[in-house]
Amino acid sequence: NRRIVLASRPHGAPQPENFRLESVEKPEPQEGEMLLRSVYLSLDPYMRGRMSDAKSYAEPVAIDEVMVGGTVCQVETTRHPDFEEGEWVLAYTGWQDYGISNGEGLIKLGKTPVHPSYALGVMGMPGFTAYMGLLDIGQPKAGETLVVAAATGPVGATVGQIGKIKGCRVIGVAGGVEKCRYAKEVLGFDECIDHYAEDFAEQLAAACDKGIDVYFENVGGKVFDAVMPLLNTSARIPLCGLVSQYNATALPEGPDRMSMLMGQLLVKRIKMQGFIIFDDYAHRYGEFAKDMSQWLAEGRIQYKEQLVEGLENAPEAFIGLLEGKNFGKLVIKTNDP
Numbered sequence: 244n245r246r247i248v249l250a251s252r253p254h255g256a257p258q259p260e261n262f263r264l265e266s267v268e269k270p271e272p273q274e275g276e277m278l279l280r281s282v283y284l285s286l287d288p289y290m291r292g293r294m295s296d297a298k299s300y301a302e303p304v305a306i307d308e309v310m311v312g313g314t315v316c317q318v319e320t321t322r323h324p325d326f327e328e329g330e331w332v333l334a335y336t337g338w339q340d341y342g343i344s345n346g347e348g349l350i351k352l353g354k355t356p357v358h359p360s361y362a363l364g365v366m367g368m369p370g371f372t373a374y375m376g377l378l379d380i381g382q383p384k385a386g387e388t389l390v391v392a393a394a395t396g397p398v399g400a401t402v403g404q405i406g407k408i409k410g411c412r413v414i415g416v417a418g419g420v421e422k423c424r425y426a427k428e429v430l431g432f433d434e435c436i437d438h439y440a441e442d443f444a445e446q447l448a449a450a451c452d453k454g455i456d457v458y459f460e461n462v463g464g465k466v467f468d469a470v471m472p473l474l475n476t477s478a479r480i481p482l483c484g485l486v487s488q489y490n491a492t493a494l495p496e497g498p499d500r501m502s503m504l505m506g507q508l509l510v511k512r513i514k515m516q517g518f519i520i521f522d523d524y525a526h527r528y529g530e531f532a533k534d535m536s537q538w539l540a541e542g543r544i545q546y547k548e549q550l551v552e553g554l555e556n557a558p559e560a561f562i563g564l565l566e567g568k569n570f571g572k573l574v575i576k577t578n579d580p
């Protein structure tokens with residue numbers, strides 16, 4: 244039973260030595276419990292927050308404890324009346340091969356799911372985040388301009404595609420030519436701007452010739468700086484994530500622009516609202532699951548996964564996720580089914 248624990252807390256970008264791969268004995272399920280064998284482990288930006296002991300909406304991972312994370316597992320042995328051997332479940336066993344569960348919080352995925360790993364992406368937490376943030380807070384209307392960054396990741400790609408279903412003009416922001424091409428050709432975005440381009444802000448302004456009505460915020464930093472002057476009166480900003488800031492150790496240099504931001508929010512009557520998906524919307528999961536399974540079945544939503552083989556490669560893959568090295572939803576294939 245291999246597991247990866249948090250060896251030390253990072254200062255700035257996580258380093259390989261912040262993680263430690265260990266080998267421990269396979270746990271034994273007691274009566275009413277089962278042993279879960281992980282097949283897929285989800286890697287997500289929020290895990291950077293759990294590595295830090297700064298106050299947040301969730302408790303940090305303790306030093307020497309297993310890194311947390313969503314997993315898709317198979318039941319290996321069961322002493323629980325409601326679960327059978329070989330059954331697939333969505334669980335939260337973290338960065339390790341095996342976990343013990345009493346069934347609490349597990350979601351059953353059946354005996355032969357077609358795409359078990361989708362439960363970590365488009366049909367799971369990131370897809371749900373895109374759906375609720377865009378539809379409930381963003382309130383997109385046909386003909387409006389929607390901008391979303393991290394446009395090829397599981398949240399951004401889903402936001403943009405739902406925006407197209409709702410009749411918006413959708414402008415993505417992504418890192419690099421290849422990601423931008425994918426956003427336009429496969430995801431069907433109207434435009435996608437490379438944030439590494441020197442004239443990024445000018446290109447974004449040209450693509451948003453009627454301004455921006457909904458900006459779905461995933462990254463912050465220079466992307467938000469370029470977006471802010473383009474926001475229309477009554478624009479909405481679902482504040483979902485700020486991944487460009489997760490490794491920051493200090494506030495950015497330069498003049499304080501808080502009063503400029505507040506002035507813009509005031510005169511343009513902009514609504515900006517943060518949300519934490521399961522804390523705020525758990526009760527609406529059914530709505531999402533119904534719409535999303537239909538859109539997937541109809542081929543209206545495309546989904547890209549980047550599968551990395553081997554639990555031992557999780558730290559490097561995770562470090563890369565915070566630098567944009569992933570292309571699509573980052574998933575570790577921990578074990579064969």
Ligand code: NDP
Nearest residue numbers: 288393396397398417418461483484485486487519520567
């Ligand atoms: P992604 O797979 O999209 O990975 C993050 C992406 O962010 C990278 O691939 C990279 O894309 C982009 N990025 C990284 N650094 C920068 C930077 N400095 N400037 C611009 N872009 C950068 O992740 P997810 O789709 O899983 O998550 C997207 C966002 O949603 C994150 O901020 C995450 O924290 C947030 N989130 C929030 C939830 C909530 O409940 N509020 C729930 C789930 C996710 P590129 O190469 O294209 O720049």
